[in-house]
Structure formats: C-alpha cells, structure tokens
Amino acid sequence: xxxxxxxxxxxxxxxxxxxxxxxxxxxxxxxxxxxxxxxxxxxxxxxxxxxxxxxxxxxxxxxxxxxxxxxxxxxxxxxxxxxxxxxxxxxxxxxxxxxxxxxxxxxxxxxxxxxxxxxxxxxxxxxxxxxxxxxxxxxxxxxxxxxxxxxxxxxxxxxxxxxxxxxxxxxxxxxxxxxxxxxxxxxxxxxxxxxxxxxxxxxxxxxxxxxxxxxxxxxxxxxxxxxxxxxxxxxxxxxxxxxxxxxxxxxxxxxxxxxxxxxxxxxxxxxxxxxxxxxxxxxxxxxxxxxxxxxxxxxxxxxxxxxxxxxxxxxxxxxxxxxxxxxxxxxxxxxxxxxxxxxxxxxxxxxxxxxxxxxxxxxxxxxxxxxxxxxxxxxxxxxxxxxxxxxxxxxxxxxxxxxxxxxxxxxxxxxxxxxxxxxxxxxxxxxxxxxxxxxxxxxxxxxxxxxxxxxxxxxxxxxxxxxxxxxxxxxxxxxxxxxxxxxxxxxxxxxxx
Amino acid sequence: xxxxxxxxxxxxxxxxxxxxxxxxxxxxxxxxxxxxxxxxxxxxxxxxxxxxxxxxxxxxxxxxxxxxxxxxxxxxxxxxxxxxxxxxxxxxxxxxxxxxxxxxxxxxxxxxxxxxxxxxxxxxxxxxxxxxxxxxxxxxxxxxxxxxxxxxxxxxxxxxxxxxxxxxxxxxxxxxxxxxxxxxxxxxxxxxxxxxxxxxxxxxxxxxxxxxxxxxxxxxxxxxxxxxxxxxxxxxxxxxxxxxxxxxxxxxxxxxxxxxxxxxxxxxxxxxxxxxxxxxxxxxxxxxxxxxxxxxxxxxxxxxxxxxxxxxxxxxxxxxxxxxxxxxxxxxxxxxxxxxxxxxxxxxxxxxxxxxxxxxxxxxxxxxxxxxxxxxxxxxxxxxxxxxxxxxxxxxxxxxxxxxxxxxxxxxxxxxxxxxxxxxxxxxxxxxxxxxxxxxxxxxxxxxxxxxxxxxxxxxxxxxxxxx
Numbered sequence: 032x033x034x035x036x037x038x039x040x041x042x043x044x045x046x047x048x049x050x051x052x053x054x055x056x057x058x059x060x061x062x063x064x065x066x067x068x069x070x071x072x073x074x075x076x077x078x079x080x081x082x083x084x085x086x087x088x089x090x091x092x093x094x095x096x097x098x099x100x101x102x103x104x105x106x107x108x109x110x111x112x113x114x115x116x117x118x119x120x121x122x123x124x125x126x127x128x129x130x131x132x133x134x135x136x137x138x139x140x141x142x143x144x145x146x147x148x149x150x151x152x153x154x155x156x157x158x159x160x161x162x163x164x165x166x167x168x169x170x171x172x173x174x175x176x177x178x179x180x181x182x183x184x185x186x187x188x189x190x191x192x193x194x195x196x197x198x199x200x201x202x203x204x205x206x207x208x209x210x211x212x213x214x215x216x217x218x219x220x221x222x223x224x225x226x227x228x229x230x231x232x233x234x235x236x237x238x239x240x241x242x243x244x245x246x247x248x249x250x251x252x253x254x255x256x257x258x259x260x261x262x263x264x265x266x267x268x269x270x271x272x273x274x275x276x277x278x279x280x281x282x283x284x285x286x287x288x289x290x291x292x293x294x295x296x297x298x299x300x301x302x303x304x305x306x307x308x309x310x311x312x313x314x315x316x317x318x319x320x321x322x323x324x325x326x327x328x329x330x331x332x333x334x335x336x337x338x339x340x341x342x343x344x345x346x347x348x349x350x351x352x353x354x355x356x357x358x359x360x361x362x363x364x365x366x367x368x369x370x371x372x373x374x375x376x377x378x379x380x381x382x383x384x385x386x387x388x389x390x391x392x393x394x395x396x397x398x399x400x401x402x403x404x405x406x407x408x409x410x411x412x413x414x415x416x417x418x419x420x421x422x423x424x425x426x427x428x429x430x431x432x433x434x435x436x437x438x439x440x441x442x443x444x445x446x447x448x449x450x451x452x453x454x455x456x457x458x459x460x461x462x463x464x465x466x467x468x469x470x471x472x473x474x475x476x477x478x479x480x481x482x483x484x485x486x487x488x489x490x491x492x493x494x495x496x497x498x499x500x501x502x503x504x505x506x507x508x509x510x511x512x513x514x515x516x517x518x519x520x521x522x523x524x525x526x527x528x
Numbered sequence: 529x530x531x532x533x534x535x536x537x538x539x540x541x542x543x544x545x546x547x548x549x550x551x552x553x554x555x556x557x558x559x560x561x562x563x564x565x566x567x568x569x570x571x572x573x574x575x576x577x578x579x580x581x582x583x584x585x586x587x588x589x590x591x592x593x594x595x596x597x598x599x600x601x602x603x604x605x606x607x608x609x610x611x612x613x614x615x616x617x618x619x620x621x622x623x624x625x626x627x628x629x630x631x632x633x634x635x636x637x638x639x640x641x642x643x644x645x646x647x648x649x650x651x652x653x654x655x656x657x658x659x660x661x662x663x664x665x666x667x668x669x670x671x672x673x674x675x676x677x678x679x680x681x682x683x684x685x686x687x688x689x690x691x692x693x694x695x696x697x698x699x700x701x702x703x704x705x706x707x708x709x710x711x712x713x714x715x716x717x718x719x720x721x722x723x724x725x726x727x728x729x730x731x732x733x734x735x736x737x738x739x740x741x742x743x744x745x746x747x748x749x750x751x752x753x754x755x756x757x758x759x760x761x762x763x764x765x766x767x768x769x770x771x772x773x774x775x776x777x778x779x780x781x782x783x784x785x786x787x788x789x790x791x792x793x794x795x796x797x798x799x800x801x802x803x804x805x806x807x808x809x810x811x812x813x814x815x816x817x818x819x820x821x822x823x824x825x826x827x828x829x830x831x832x833x834x835x836x837x838x839x840x841x842x843x844x845x846x847x848x849x850x851x852x853x854x855x856x857x858x859x860x861x862x863x864x865x866x867x868x869x870x871x872x873x874x875x876x877x878x879x880x881x882x883x884x885x886x887x888x889x890x891x892x893x894x895x896x897x898x899x900x901x902x903x904x905x906x907x908x909x910x911x912x913x914x915x916x917x918x919x920x921x922x923x924x925x926x927x928x929x930x931x932x933x934x935x936x937x938x939x940x941x942x943x944x945x946x947x948x949x950x951x952x953x954x955x956x957x958x959x960x961x962x963x964x965x966x967x968x969x970x971x972x973x974x975x976x977x978x979x980x981x982x983x984x985x986x987x988x989x990x991x992x993x994x995x996x
Contacts, residue, residue: 212918
C-alpha cells in the first residue's frame with residue numbers, strides 16, 4: 032500500500048480548502064477529507080491484518096524508502112508497525128471529531144480548517160517516519176499551526192498561552208535535535224556513512240557513554256511534548272486557551288507525539304541509557320501523576336480540570352515506558368490511545384457545554400442533564416473513562432500499566448506503582464465532583480432554553496465513544512495490534528540484562 | 529581572448545549594463561516607468577546569462593579565477609539583486625535619481641563579483657572596496673531624510689576602519705610570506721605569531737562586513753536609516769558575498785591555521801547568536817529588528833562554518849540562497865508598507881491580517897523561514913548548518929545554538945502575533961501591490977517553499993563545492 036497517501040491526502044484537503052469560498056464549502060471539504068483519512072486508516076488496518084495473517088513477520092510493513100538529501104544520507108523512509116497504526120487510527124478519529132465540533136466556526140473558517148488539516152499532516156508524517164530527519168521534520172510541522180490556532184481562535188489569555196506553548200514545544204524539539212545529531216554522528220554503517228535510519232540504528236550498538244549523553248536530550252525533548260514534569264506547564268494554559276478542536280488535537284494527538292518519540296526513538300535506539308535513567312523517569316512520572324491529580328482537584332474551570340488531569344494521565348505513559356517490562360510498555364501505548372480518545376471526547380463535551388452556557392466554571396453550571404441530556408451523557412462517559420471505569424478504554428490501559436509496573440521487581444519502583452495507583456482515587460474525586468455539579472443538581476433558570484447537541488456534535492461524540500467502548504470491551508484486538516511492535520522494542524531492551 | 533570573455537562573462541554583463549545606464553542618463557529623458565521596466569529586464573538578462581557558457585579557469589596571472597561554484601555564487605547574488613529591484617518599484621517610481629541608484633547598486637555588485645572571483649589578496653581588496661564605497665552613497669538615497677545621511681556616514685566610516693584592518697592584515701601576510709596569491713600563501717602559513725596576528729586582523733575585517741559581534745555596532749543604525757532597498761541589499765547581498773569569500777579563504781588559504789580559527793569562530797558564533805537574539809527582542813522598528821535578527825542569522829552561519837568540511841561550505845552557500853529568499857520576502861512587505869504609508873514600527877503591523885491577508889501570509893511565511901520552521905526552506909538551511917557544526921563533535925556549541933533558536937522563535941512569533949492576534953482600531957490600510965513587487969514576492973515564496981523540500985538544490989550546490 033502507498034503509505035505516503037496518509038500525508039498527501041490531508042495536504043491536498045488542506046490546499047483545496049484554500050480554494051473554497053464560504054464556511055459551507057470549507058467545512059464540507061474538510062469533513063470529506065477527514066472521512067477519507069478515516070477510510071484510509073482503516074484500509075491500512077485491514078491490509079495490516081492481511082499481511083500478518085499471511086505470515087509477514089518483518090518489523091515494519093508497507094515500507095517505502097527514497098533518498099532525499101544524498102550528501103547527508105537522509106532518506107524519506109516510511110513504514111508502519113502496530114504501534115504506528117494504532118496512533119494513525121487515533122489521529123483519524125480525533126481529526127474527524129475535531130472537524131465536526133468546529134462545524135459552525137464562523138471566524139476565518141478557511142484558515143481554521145486549513146491549519147487543522149495541516150496539523151494532521153504533521154501527525155501522520157511523524158507516526159509513519161522511519162528516518163529520524165523525517166520524523167523531526169514532521170514533529171516541528173505539528174507545532175506552529177498550534178500557535179496560530181490558539182492565538183487567533185482561542186479564548187482567555189490566548190496570546191500568552193499560544194506563545195508559551197510554541198516556545199516550550201520548540202524548546203523540546205531543539206533538545207530532540209541535539210539528541211538526534213549526537214546519534215547521527217555516532218552511527219557506523221557498513222559503508223562508513225552516517226545514517227538517520229531508525230531501523231539501521233536499531234541494529235547497531237551505539238557506545239554506552241554516547242547513549243548516556245544523548246538520551247536525556249531526546250527523552251526530555253520528546254517528554255516536553257507529553258507533559259513530562261517539570262516541563263508540563265504549557266499543558267494547562269495551552270489546553271484551556273485553545274478552541275475546542277485545537278484542544279482535542281493538542282491533548283489527543285500532540286501529546287502522543289512525545290510519548291511515541293520517547294518510546295520509538297529514545298528507548299528503542301538507546302536502551303542502555305533507558306536502563307540507566309529509568310529511576311529518574313519513574314520518579315518524574317510518579318510526581319506528574321500525583322501532582323497532576325492533586326492540582327486538578329483545585330481547578331474550577333472545566334478545561335483546566337481536563338488539562339491537569341491530562342498531565343496526570345500522560346504520567347502513566349511515561350511510567351509505563353520507564354518501568355521497561357513487556358506489559359508496561361504495552362500499557363503505555365494503550366494508555367496513549369485511550370487517553371487520546373478520552374481527552375478528545377472530554378474537550379468536545381466541554382466545548383459543547385461552553386458554546387451553550389458561555390461559561391466553563393463548575394460553580395456556575397448545574398443540572399444540565401435536564402436540558403441537554405445527550406451532551407451531559409457524553410460528558411459523564413468521558414469522565415468515567417478518565418477515572419478508569421471497567422468497560423471503557425481507560426480501565427484497560429491503566430490496568431495494563433499497573434500490572435506491567437508491578438512486574439518490575441525493584442522495591443522502590445513498586446512504591447512508585449502503589450503511589451500511581453492511589454492517584455486513581457483522587458481522579459475519582461475530581462471527576463465525580465465536576466460531573467455531579469455540572470450535569471446534576473439544581474439548574475440555573477438561565478439554562479432553560481438550551482438546545483441539545485446537533486447532528487454534527489452527536490456524530491463526533493458518537494465516533495469517539497464507539498472507539499472508547501470498542502477498546503474497553505474488547506481490548507484484545509488493539510493489544511494484538513501493538514504487541515509485536517512493543518515486543519521488538521523490549522527484546523532489544525531486555526537482551527542487555 | 530575567448531577565454532577572457534567567457535570567464536568574465538558575468539562581470540562584463542554588469543559592466544555593459546552600467547555603461548548603458550550611463551549613456552541613457554546622458555542622452556535620453558525617459559520616464560521612471562520606462563527606466564524601471566528596462567532595468568528590470570536587463571537584470572533578468574544578467575541573471576539568465578549566468579547559466580550559459582560555463583567554464584573554469586584563471587586569468588591575469590591567477591588574480592581572477594572562475595569555478596562552477598563562483599558562477600553559482602554570482603548567480604545567487606544576481607537573483608537577489610533582481611528581486612530587490614522588483615521590490616523597490618513603489619519606492620523608486622517617484623524618485624528623481626533612479627538611474628544613479630542603479631548605477632551605484634550595480635557597481636557594488638561588480639565589486640562583489642570581483643571579490644568572489646579573486647585569487648589574490650590585492651584583487652580581493654579591490655573588489656571589496658568597489659563593493660563598499662558606492663553602497664555608502666546608495667545608503668544616502670532618501671535625500672530628504674537626515675537619518676539616511678547619518679546611516680551613510682556611519683557606513684563609510686566603519687567600512688573604512690574595517691578596510692584599514694584588512695589592509696594591515698594583508699600587508700603582514702605579504703611581509704611573512706612574500707606573496708599575495710592565494711595558492712602560494714598556503715604553504716607558507718605556519719603557527720607563526722605574526723601570521724596569527726595578521727589572520728586576526730583579517731578576521732576582524734571580515735567580521736565587520738558581516739557584522740559579527742563585537743563588530744556589529746554599526747549594523748542597526750545603518751539598517752534603520754538607509755532606504756529599505758539598501759537595507760535589504762546590505763543584509764542579504766553584501767553579507768552573502770562576503771560570506772562566500774570568507775568561507776573559501778578560510779578553508780583554502782588559512783587551512784593550516786584551522787585549529788586557531790576554530791576556537792575563535794566557536795566563541796564568535798556563540799556570542800553573535802546570543803547578542804543578536806537578545807537585542808532583536810527589544811526592537812520596535814521593524815528594520816532595526818531585521819538588522820538584529822540578521823546578526824543572529826550570521827551567528828548560525830558561523831556555527832556551520834566551524835564544521836570546515838565540504839558539507840559546511842555547501843550548507844553556507846545553501847543557507848545564503850535560502851536567506852536571500854526569506855529575508856527579501858520580509859523586506860518586500862516592509863518596503864511596500866514603508867513606501868506607501870511610511871510606517872516602520874512593529875506595533876503598526878497589529879491586525880495587518882484584517883486588511884492585507886496576502887501580504888500577511890507572505891510576511892508570516894518569510895518569518896517562519898527565518899525562524900527555521902518546517903516545511904519552509906529555512907528549516908533545512910538551519911538544520912544543515914547545525915549538522916555541519918555538529919560534525920566536529922562540539923555539542924556545546926550546537927546546544928547553545930539550538931537553545932537560541934527558541935529565543936529567535938519568540939521574537940519572530942511576536943510579529944506573527946501582532947499581525948494575526950493583536951487588536952487594532954486603525955490597521956494599515958489595504959495596499960495595492962504593483963506588478964513588479966508581486967512578481968518578487970512570488971519568486972521569494974516559491975523559493976522558500978521549494979528550495980528546501982526539493983533536495984536537488986542542495987545536491988547541486990554540493991556537487992560544485994570542492995572537497996576539503
């Protein structure tokens with residue numbers, strides 16, 4: 032299959048949008064493009080299953096390799112395994128939902144949808160890249176549109192948030208750059224040329240002291256994207272100021288770029304250093320989980336609640352990676368997918384509530400279940416997924432992370448696992464409190480005339496909920512999908528011991 | 529004899545254009561419109577002529593050399609001057625002395641061509657002077673503005689000073705080696721302290737011209753005072769030309785001293801990026817802002833130069849090409865706004881997007897390219913510069929440079945923020961874009977988009993650069 036179509040399709044959609052006139056044309060093109068992305072993602076899934084069923088055991092499928100900058104041995108090399116495929120599916124779901132919730136975006140609609148689809152180019156490109164240059168290229172492509180999306184269409188102190196987010200993420204990619212450059216100049220291929228090729232580097236043994244020098248650059252750099260403590264401060268501001276669709280994209284996909292990078296680049300290519308730095312990663316992840324959970328308790332704004340809880344939930348991803356057991360890495364990937372879907376749904380619900388009540392403060396809301404039953408139900412489902420209710424994806428992912436973490440026999444690590452588990456109680460407190468106050472209880476008379484979700488909002492929420500339940504009720508298909516990918520990473524890591 | 533014409537074709541074309549303009553000045557009395565049409569056409573021919581009859585060789589006892597690389601470098605500069613000429617249309621069409629302006633500008637270009645082709649320190653010095661003195665006159669071309677004369681005065685004094693340093697350095701080189709020809713100097717260069725001193729003087733002279741910290745102090749004032757066309761010329765063309773020569777002199781003539789100059793460049797580049805960035809944050813005048821940001825850009829180029837490899841030289845030439853596109857795109861918008869409204873402050877650009885969406889996008893893309901955001905060419909340019917710097921294994925410098933990119937993001941994004949996000953009751957009115965500036969913008973934006981993504985440009989430059 033032609034993997035580059037995942038980049039070309041959103042790019043063509045984005046460029047077509049520039050030629051459109053008026054909101055109606057623009058959104059129809061955007062929706063058609065997003066739907067086509069989804070169909071494409073699923074066709075890749077089916078093809079992937081077929082290939083695997085036919086006994087194709089190579090690490091990456093649908094590979095395409097083209098020399099890009101020959102003097103530096105830079106290639107445009109793409110290919111996917113189960114982990115990338117899971118991320119691609121996640122992206123497709125979030126993009127279509129984001130387009131649907133922005134259905135009535137009157138202000139500069141053309142520019143808005145253009146940037147939104149341009150962002151998805153960056154995300155898809157990142158997930159399919161097998162060359163570190165291409166990977167870095169797409170990582171940065173996915174940053175600047177966010178600055179414009181937040182700064183132009185955002186609310187509150189949007190300029191400040193947009194700047195903070197852009198600078199911190201660019202700082203992250205600057206660190207990633209140093210890490211990648213360091214790796215590049217320490218590769219030794221058969222021909223003597225340096226290489227950026229991920230699969231080739233994985234076959235080599237990078238000297239341990241080099242790994243120890245550059246692992247922190249790569250890991251912290253990617254970590255900033257996924258809210259690694261103490262570099263998480265862009266998350267609350269960025270998420271809360273962003274327009275709904277950008278929040279969904281930011282929390283649903285962008286933060287996953289970091290997690291994916293930490294796993295695929297930092298841990299996979301520098302396994303010795305991953306072992307060496309594991310205690311620090313676990314400590315920071317545990318702090319993020321606990322601190323994020325408690326910080327959420329103090330929030331009064333729904334978007335801040337979800338943003339801080341994202342810090343906490345993304346901590347599970349890093350915890351899973353830091354623990355370096357087969358199950359925990361699997362759990363980390365599951366958590367990335369689950370959190371992406373759940374948080375996108377949450378932000379969508381908050382956006383729907385805000386567009387009707389014009390407030391996001393928990394104290395001013397109440398009793399919404401009576402007037403807007405659909406939106407309120409969506410809100411509750413997102414909340415329950417967030418606190419890890421069995422039957423929804425959050426439970427599956429967090430459970431896998433905890434199980435995997437416990438498999439690591441180190442006593443201190445087990446303490447970290449216990450602490451992380453305990454955070455679930457805190458999660459339950461803030462979620463139930465926010466949900467209870469918002470959708471139940473007495474309703475302010477000002478909300479009598481509110482209308483329930485429109486078809487586009489229902490469709491957006493429905494798609495995300497279907498995905499969440501599909502993972503929650505039948506996690507095995509996703510697990511089977513990502514397992515071969517994570518096992519190869521773990522084979523490399525565990526072979527060192 | 530044929531050799532003479534073919535090897536010096538680019539210089540001869542420029543010379544013919546200059547004489548043609550002089551004759552027109554004397555015998556005819558045409559309108560500015562006609563003159564500008566014709567000059568732009570001639571400059572297009574000049575650019576196109578660079579691509580034909582390529583030949584390699586030396587002239588005048590090795591004083592003048594032509595290689596495929598010098599031809600390419602001159603072509604890059606010709607393209608730059610064509611773009612600047614197209615952009616200056618709004619400013620020049622009502623100016624009294626259009627022809628003189630072009631005569632001065634083309635004289636400096638001729639000087640730069642000689643400088644790039646020089647195979648001898650004397651030739652190099654002659655070219656440099658020819659490229660500087662007319663420029664000072666051109667900087668004074670806003671005849672009514674006091675700031676413009678101030679800029680010209682500052683430019684001529686600082687240039688004279690740096691020329692003095694260069695001459696002193698050249699004379700010491702001559703004293704210790706007994707020759708001025710590049711190829712003969714190299715075998716005689718040792719770690720002799722006098723030669724290192726001479727090298728430092730030469731380096732200081734170069735540093736003045738490309739405004740490396742701490743020799744940058746003239747830059748901001750001159751950039752602010754001079755007309756936008758001259759400012760853009762100073763910041764891309766004249767810097768680019770000196771950088772081309774600097775790299776080739778450093779990598780060939782002073783190769784034996786590479787250990788000494790590596791440390792000097794390490795220090796200078798880190799300092800230049802940092803100071804340029806910190807001062808750029810504080811500027812409100814957009815020309816001053818671009819001046820300081822261009823200082824920071826030179827710092828990044830120096831990081832690349834420290835690599836001293838074929839990769840490094842390729843990256844420098846490649847970056848200068850990209851820098852011409854991106855900086856001239858930014859200057860194109862600035863010059864249009866300045867020519868019509870006279871507004872030159874960043875705060876004037878608030879809510880620019882509401883009235884001029886097309887210009888806003890051009891400026892934004894240009895700023896993104898300057899900042900090094902993919903998929904613009906600036907990303908590739910900076911990436912390769914830093915990679916060639918990293919090739920030496922000095923990751924401290926690379927980390928400093930990478931972290932400084934964040935600062936530069938801040939100030940470039942500040943303008944983007946003003947354009948798109950800040951509220952303003954009285955934004956700059958809707959501007960009419962004449963055909964020539966529009967063409968220039970298409971060229972620049974096309975360059976920004978395609979120079980990076982299409983790797984052929986980079987690979988082509990690399991095929992011309994001699995291995996070190």
